[in-house]
Amino acid sequence: MQTVKSRIVMQLKKTGWLTPVALLTGCKLSPAIPVIGAYYPCWLFCIIAGVILTLITRRVILRKYKMPAFAGVIYTALFALYSMLFWLVFF
Template structure:
């Protein structure tokens, strides 16, 4: 006895065939920076720049204010924000 498949099942099957193509579309070579004959990944420089700017921000904050509460969380968040901003500025290909 043949069964009739709902249209949503047919649509989901078509989407499932396209899913691997959509997921693999972002895979490409990572941005690398040649430095003294070796290629270093771009995220390494972004983290180093994030650490430097976090230390500069820490010094500026401690100069004018007392140590902030939850400083470990605050400085970790600043490190992440600065690193991601550097990635967007230098390696974003939009």
């Protein structure tokens, strides 16, 4: 039983240097898009795209159905989904 624990400890010691390396990968400049000479953060464009796509989806939903139950929860979830997908696909 002792050899199994020592193998695990040795493996953790060998790969222990990977933790700081993985944590330092996010240290770079933030993504920004130049628009008419000014730099805007990319998350701002993701929020705008999320709002626009949510409004389009709302219009489609209201054409086919009446007002859905829990509309606030549904539209908030759609906004978050669209914003995060936009970030994932384009950035």
